[in-house]
Amino acid sequence: EAGVVQSPRYKIIEKKQPVAFWCNPISGHNTLYWYLQNLGQGPELLIRYENEEAVDDSQLPKDRFSAERLKGVDSTLKIQPAELGDSAVYLCASSLDSVGELFFGEGSRLTVL
């Protein structure tokens, strides 16, 4: 069974440019998460979806970040415009339901110059 797939794995952009990350969760997993991982730190939740509904987006900086999960499967996280401080790894995770364990993708490493 395929795991959580993320793309791109690496992205380098200049500040003020837009960037988008894509996540395909494990088949049948209803809950999808986007986490931010800064160097030397643990993951921090940006947004959690239950099917198509964003049930926790309290930590998502909504002035520049947006996310969507169309049809309750794939999800896209967008940053526009990117800032230097956005350089980090963006992790996608999924779980069977809201009480299940998390399965993580390999992450998308963003470098903003």
Place this chain on the structure above:
Amino acid sequence: AQSVTQLGSHVSVSEGALVLLRCNYSSSVPPYLFWYVQYPNQGLQLLLKYTSAATLVKGINGFEAEFKKSETSFHLTKPSAHMSDAAEYFCAVRDNFNKFYFGSGTKLNVKP
């Protein structure tokens, strides 16, 4: 909100030695507890989880963790370190609202 504290951002052991990675959580109500491992340039993989069935939890690759309510701790151990254990380890808590909180991680270095 929960908090998770991992003592020691870097731990170094010799191959064959005991591994002990410390984790303390803030809640007075026993939550669900997890240990994840992250190899370089990869996502996090579940090592083990505590869900109140037993206080000593065995995971993959010979790791185990013991839940101690009185100490609000969930330390990770392995009797004998292997070179392939070198990675970063994260302790995590899931609260009653199904929100995960991660510690800041401990990088394990294994010396030959």
